[in-house]
Amino acid sequence: LDQARYARRTVARRLSALRGFFRWLNVTGLAQGDPASVLQGPRLPSSLPKVIPPADMARLLAVHGKRGPDGEPRDQTPQDMRDLALLEFLYACGARVSEASGLALDAVDFERAQAKVLGKGSKERIIPVHDLALDAMRAYLLVGRPRLLGSRECDRFFVSSRGNPVSPDAIRKMFKATVRAAGLDDGLSPHDMRHTFATDLLSGGADLRSVQELLGHVSLSTT
Numbered sequence: 001l002d003q004a005r006y007a008r009r010t011v012a013r014r015l016s017a018l019r020g021f022f023r024w025l026n027v028t029g030l031a032q033g034d035p036a037s038v039l040q041g042p043r044l045p046s047s048l049p050k051v052i053p054p055a056d057m058a059r060l061l062a063v064h065g066k067r068g069p070d071g072e073p074r075d076q077t078p079q080d081m082r083d084l085a086l087l088e089f090l091y092a093c094g095a096r097v098s099e100a101s102g103l104a105l106d107a108v109d110f111e112r113a114q115a116k117v118l119g120k121g122s123k124e125r126i127i128p129v130h131d132l133a134l135d136a137m138r139a140y141l142l143v144g145r146p147r148l149l150g151s152r153e154c155d156r157f158f159v160s161s162r163g164n165p166v167s168p169d170a171i172r173k174m175f176k177a178t179v180r181a182a183g184l185d186d187g188l189s190p191h192d193m194r195h196t197f198a199t200d201l202l203s204g205g206a207d208l209r210s211v212q213e214l215l216g217h218v219s220l221s222t223t
Contacts (some may be wrong), residue, residue: 001014002042002171005118007080008042008043008044008045009044011041011042012041012042012044015036015041015167016041017040018036018039019034019036019037021036022034022035022036025114037166046083049192049195049198049199050187050192050195051199052184052192052193054090056182056184057091057196059085059182059183059189060178060179060182060184061084061087061088061091061185062182063083063178063181063182064079064080064083064084064087065074065080065084065100076144076160077144078143078144078145078147078148078161079144079148079161080144081136081139081140081143081144081145082140082144082145082158082159082166083174083178084136084140085133085137085139085140085141085144085158086100086137086158086166086171086174087175087178087193088130088132088133088136088137088194089103089115089129089133089136089137090190090194091133091193091196091197092129092130092133092197093115093117093127093128093129093133093197093214094127094193094194094197094198094201094214094215095117095127096119096120096160096191096216097168097171097172097190097191097192098168099117099118099119100117100158100166100171101156101158101165101166101167101168101171102117102118102156102165103115103117103156103157103158104116104155104156104157105154105155105156105157106155107157108129108137108141108157110134110137110138113128113129113130113131113134114126114129115127115129117216119216120216123213123216125213125216127214141157141198145157145159148161148163148164149163151176157179158171160168171190172189172190175188175189175190184212186222194215197214197215198211198214198223208220208223211223
């Protein structure tokens with residue numbers, strides 16, 4: 001793999017698969033040795049996660065906002081209201097795409113400005129929600145969501161044009177389309193909103209433990 005000039009991460013990933021495979025072979029009794037254990041993996045370069053600068057974030061959020069890039073008022077469609085609320089929620093809470101998709105209708109507490117999300121391993125956590133995000137989410141809930149639902153019912157906060165829960169894939173596609181409409185780096189992903197959330201918190205003076213709790217990380221080293 002190294003001679004074929006594969007990326008280091010690809011080599012490391014395949015080596016990890018081999019090690020897992022031989023562990024399984026040993027557990028099941030199909031093999032007695034573990035040749036993968038003597039293989040030396042490549043040293044991976046450490047790199048900081050990608051973050052979205054404030055000016056770019058403003059352009060991103062303006063795509064579905066009440067005002068266009070030139071500052072002129074614009075009519076928001078129900079889809080605009082939902083997509084703006086989704087983007088504001090991802091940025092304000094550092095939520096994962098799966099957590100936004102699975103957000104229950106009754107999990108958003110507007111009075112206490114907080115939301116309860118279901119993270120990895122079915123672990124719940126409560127995250128404070130910024131006022132701007134609450135405004136967008138409230139407008140969507142009162143105006144956009146009923147128009148998307150029609151006569152249907154759904155227990156999820158974010159719904160599709162057909163009144164179904166918005167899937168993680170649909171959120172990613174919406175994000176990519178919004179990034180292109182804003183004229184930003186096409187390599188950005190929704191997870192970069194999470195990175196930006198954490199970076200902004202740390203830059204604002206938050207301690208690492210608090211950020212770990214808000215992100216729902218089990219290990220502090222991940223944070």
